[in-house]
Amino acid sequence: MHTSPFTTKDYVRRMERAVEQATAAGLSGVLVAPGPDLSYFTGYRPTAITERITLLVLDAGRDPVTLVPALERPDAEAAPGASAVSLLGWADGTDPYAMLAPLLDPVGHYAISDSAWALHLLGLQRAVPGARFRAMTEALPMLRAVKEPEEVDRLAAAGAAADAAFEQIVSVRFAGRTEHEIGAELAALLRRYGHSGVDFTIVGSGPNGASPHHEMSERIVRDGDMVILDFGGVWADYRSDTTRTVHVGPATDEERQVFDVVRRAQQAAFEAVRPGIACQEIDRVARRVIDGAGYGRYFIHRTGHGIGLTTHEPPYLVEGEPRPLVPGMCFSIEPGVYLPGRFGVRIEDIVTVTEDGGRRLNRTSHDLRFVS
Numbered sequence: 001m002h003t004s005p006f007t008t009k010d011y012v013r014r015m016e017r018a019v020e021q022a023t024a025a026g027l028s029g030v031l032v033a034p035g036p037d038l039s040y041f042t043g044y045r046p047t048a049i050t051e052r053i054t055l056l057v058l059d060a061g062r063d064p065v066t067l068v069p070a071l072e073r074p075d076a077e078a079a080p081g082a083s084a085v086s087l088l089g090w091a092d093g094t095d096p097y098a099m100l101a102p103l104l105d106p107v108g109h110y111a112i113s114d115s116a117w118a119l120h121l122l123g124l125q126r127a128v129p130g131a132r133f134r135a136m137t138e139a140l141p142m143l144r145a146v147k148e149p150e151e152v153d154r155l156a157a158a159g160a161a162a163d164a165a166f167e168q169i170v171s172v173r174f175a176g177r178t179e180h181e182i183g184a185e186l187a188a189l190l191r192r193y194g195h196s197g198v199d200f201t202i203v204g205s206g207p208n209g210a211s212p213h214h215e216m217s218e219r220i221v222r223d224g225d226m227v228i229l230d231f232g233g234v235w236a237d238y239r240s241d242t243t244r245t246v247h248v249g250p251a252t253d254e255e256r257q258v259f260d261v262v263r264r265a266q267q268a269a270f271e272a273v274r275p276g277i278a279c280q281e282i283d284r285v286a287r288r289v290i291d292g293a294g295y296g297r298y299f300i301h302r303t304g305h306g307i308g309l310t311t312h313e314p315p316y317l318v319e320g321e322p323r324p325l326v327p328g329m330c331f332s333i334e335p336g337v338y339l340p341g342r343f344g345v346r347i348e349d350i351v352t353v354t355e356d357g358g359r360r361l362n363r364t365s366h367d368l369r370f371v372s
Contacts, residue, residue: 022060304334
């Protein structure tokens with residue numbers, strides 16, 4: 001799938017929306033540090049994120065301004081959204097916080113990127129002691145949660161590439177190989193099918209599958225193992241993340257039963273997706289299926305997380321999150337059952353909210369797949 005690059009209009013619209021949301025939340029503005037937020041608003045991704053501060057200031061009372069180290073200014077000027085902001089350079093030996101102070105309301109309240117260094121936040125607090133700062137995901141958790149159609153397209157392409165990697169990996173031999181060996185092959189397949197980078201490959205075989213975030217080990221996969229494969233990476237700056245559970249050779253009745261419970265929970269949660277329903281309700285739907293089968297205490301994590309420029313971001317599908325689903329939100333649905341010392345099962349798709357329901361961005365089968 002080919003995607004169009006984001007335009008200056010896209011970045012301007014995003015910055016305007018950020019100011020509108022900040023104003024509605026009673027904030028003076030938004031301070032954006034290098035990382036996914038700065039990439040989202042300007043397309044600028046500094047090659048070197050160092051002790052030198054770079055900061056985009058979004059404020060209802062002025063045009064957007066990015067403070068940038070003088071030696072990095074050429075890169076900032078080349079960013080896709082550079083024409084939408086004014087660049088303010090600062091040189092080594094000068095005080096960048098003194099340059100930022102006049103851009104801020106001296107008693108204002110600002111949301112600041114989670115990725116901002118503590119060093120820089122402390123510098124801002126010294127320069128503008130009357131101002132207050134809140135973490136972006138606390139103050140404006142939905143800022144990047146509703147995706148534009150072009151963003152959904154990129155997530156769909158990332159999902160399709162991950163699906164292709166899965167269809168290939170199930171054709172290789174598992175038994176007699178280490179988790180590391182299988183994970184390395186899976187990572188290579190993600191790159192083969194278009195990922196520019198691999199964020200993670202989890203291969204949890206047998207009892208290791210009972211740990212949801214198990215890191216690959218030198219354990220040799222054996223006949224009779226249930227194996228969780230959880231993997232994802234970067235495609236055109238957007239993330240993939242999918243999980244499938246396979247079995248080496250024939251499965252026992254209990255293994256099939258647990259797998260079917262998870263499959264039904266994942267399907268029920270997907271069918272519950274629609275605009276207006278609370279995020280926590282998706283979690284409740286999946287949990288009711290697993291609780292009803294007697295495995296509730298073995299479902300030990302939330303049902304899902306948002307995804308976009310980062311693998312984990314708002315919204316979170318978890319008890320206590322009452323925010324309603326909105327068309328354009330994209331998130332995982334990934335219930336699981338983990339039997340300590342024995343095996344685990346998880347099935348994960350990325351889903352986007354549509355005008356009347358949900359659409360999966362992963363299309364591989366939910367049937368239990370058998371490998372050799």
